[in-house]
Amino acid sequence: MKRSELQNNLAMTIALISAAMLFVTLFMGYAVYRSSAEAWPPVGMAHVSLTLPFLSTIFIAVSSWFCFQVKNLVAINDLKRANRNLNLTMLMGVGFMISQSFLWLQLKESGIYVTSGIFASVMYGFTWIHAVHVIGGLLALVYLKIVLRPKTNELLQKTINVERFWHFLGIVWFAMFMGMFVF
C-alpha cells in the first residue's frame, strides 16, 4: 500500500471511530431510558408506524449501493457512469431526508411533540442528529461531484473516503431503525 493510501485509510478510520463514539453514546443513553421506563412508548403514545422508517431504510440502502458503484466505476476510470451513479446516490440521499421529514410531520400529527417527554426527545433528537450528519454526507457527495474529473489528484482515494462516510451513515441509520422503530 502506498503511504498516501495508508494515511488516508488510517485517518478516515479514526475519524469514523470518533463519529461512531458519538452515536454509541446516544445508543447508551437510549438503553438507559428504555430500560428504566415503565412502558415504552409511554402510556398514551402510540407506536410509530414502520412505513416511513422502512422507506427511509430503503432509500439509504439503495443510495449506499449506488455509492459503492461510484467507487467501482472510478476505480476503472469510467467517470461518465460514475457521475450518473453519483447523481443517483445523491437523489436517494435527498429521498431519505424527505422521508425523514415526513416522519417528523407524522410524529407531530399524532400528537408527539418535541417537548412531549423522553420518548419524543429520543425519537426527534436522535433522528435529527443523524440527519445533520446526512446533510454533511450530502455535502461530501456534492464535493465529490465537483472533483469528479480526470485531472483530480487521488480521485479514487477521495471517492473511497466519501463512500466510507456514506456507508457509515447507512449503518448508523440501520441500527436506529432496528433499535428504535422495529423493536
Place this chain on the structure above:
Amino acid sequence: MSGGYNEIHPEPTTFWSKYIISFDHKVIAKQFMWYGIFFLGLGGMMALLIRWTLTYPGQPFPIIGNLLFPHSAGVVPPDSYAMLFTMHGTIMIFYAITPLLIGAFGNYCIPLMIGARDMAFPMLNMLSFWFAFLSGIVLVASLLLPLGAAAGGWTSYPTLSTMIGSPGAGQTLWCVAIFLFGVSSTMGAVNYVTTVITLRAPGMGYFDMPLTIWGLWLTAILNAIFVPVLGAGVILLTMDRVMGTTFFLAGASATSGSGDPVLFQHVFWIFGHPEVYILILPAWGIVSDLLSFFSRKPAFGAKSTALAMTAVTILSTLVYGHHMFTTQMSPLLTQSFMTLTMTISIPSAIFFANWLGTIWKGSIRFDSPMLFSLGVVFVFGLGGLTGLHLGTVSTDIYLHDTYFVVGHFHYTMAASVLLGGYAGLYFWFPKMFGRMMNETLAKIHFWGTMIPLNGIFFGMLMIGYGGMHRRIYNPFVYESLQRLIPINTLVTQSAILMGAFQIVFVINLIWSLYKGKKAPNNPWNVGTLEWTIPSPPVHHNYDVIPVVKCGPHELGNPNLKNGRDFQYQTEELVQGPA
C-alpha cells in the same frame, strides 16, 4: 482529505499565508502556544478572584475590582462567583492546558522528533487551530452576556446546567464552545495518530520514539475516542436547553416520561476520566525524556515507561465511575470501579520508579527544564497519592466534593501539567524561536512557582480534609469552617504570590524572544532528531529525511570517544570492545 505525504511544500510568501492560515506545523504550534498562554492568564486571573473572595469576602478586589464589578463596588457577587469557578475550570482545562500541551507541543514536537517534514494532513491541522480559535471566541463572548457566562461548574451537571438552573444563554454558548473545541481536538487527534504511525523516519521503530511522542500519541488516541462522547452529551444538553427535549430533566420538570440527570454525569465522566489522562500524558512523556537528558543517562526502563503509559491509557477508560460513588451507584459497581482505579497505581508506580531510576546516580544538570521536571515528579507524586483516598469508596464518601478533591486534581492535572508545560517551553524555546531564555529568570520563576504552588494545593488538601466544601461563596458564615480561616488565608496569599511570579515568566518570554542569546543548534546536548537541524528549523524541517540508527536517550555511554557524552539518533550506536 489529501495531504502532504512528507513532500517539501513551497514556502509561503505572504503575511497571511505565513502567519494566519499557515499549514506549517511549527507556525500552528506557536499559534496554539500564544492562544494557550492568553487563556492561562485569563484563567489565572479568575483563580485569583475566586481565592480573594474566599479569604476576603465582602472586600473589593484590588485594582481591577471596580472595573469588573461596578455594581457591587468591586466585590465579587455570588452569581459571578459561580460563573468564575465554572469558567476558570473550563478555560484552564480546554483552553489553556489542551492548546499548550497538545496543540503547541504536539504540533511542534511530533513532526520534528520523528523526522517528518510536516503533519500528515497540514490543512486539517490549520482547520484544527481555527476551530479552537472560533470556540475560544464563543466562550469569551459568553462572558459579556447580560446574565453572564455558564455558572453550573466545569462539569455542567444537570439540573444546574438546564434552563432551570441556568436560564441565561451563557450555558448554551458553553455547550457550543465545547462542541467546537471537541471538533478541533478530534481533527488534531486524527492528524497526530496518523502522523506518528506513517511518518516516522526510516529506522525509527515505536520504541525508538522519544517518550514525549509516546505521551502525545496516546493522548491523541484517547482524544479521538472519548471527546465525541462529551460531544454527544453537550448536543443533548443543548437540545434540552434550546429545543425543549427532556434528556436530562427528571421529575416535575419533565412533563411525561422522565429523562435522567445522572445520565449526563455518566456521559461526562466516560469522557472526563480519560480527559485527565489526555492532559497529563504529554507532560509524563516530556518529563520522562527531560529527566534522562538532564541526568546525562539513558532513561531507566524506557520501554517499560512507554508500556506503562499505554497501560494507564487503557485502564483510564474503565475507571470513570469513581467520580460518581455518591450517586447511589450499586455497591457492586462502586467496588468494581474502586478495584479498577487502584489497578492504575501499578503502571503509574512503574514509570514513577523508572523516573527515579533515571535520575539515580546521574550527573544531574539543574537547568530550568530539569528543575521543572523534578517539580513534576514531586507534585505528581503527591497528586497520585491523594488520589488513593478518593478512589477508595469508604474515604471518598467523606471527602467527596470537598477541597480535598480540589487539591488532588489541581496537583495532578494543574500543577503537574503546568510544570510539565513550563519544562517543555524552556526546553524547546531555543528550537522554536532560535534564542535562549534567560536562565536566571527561569530559576527565579521556578522557585517562585514551586513554593507557593505547594502552599496553595497542599493548603487545599488540608482545608478539604478539615471539611470545607467546594464551590461555597463565603466560608466565614459556617461556624465549622472558622478554624480553617488561617489556612485559607495561606492558600490565597500563596496564590497571589504565585500569580506575581508568573510575571517573571512573561517578561522572560517576551525579552528572550527579541533579545535572548542566539541559540546554537543543540544547546542542551541531546541526541533526538530535532537537535540535528538549525534553530529555528527551516520551513521543511529536514533537507534530507534522517535515518534513525539508535534510541533517543543515548547519553553517558562510556564507549563514546568523540568528546561528547551523547550521540544523535542518526548515529550508529557506539559499542564497547567485544
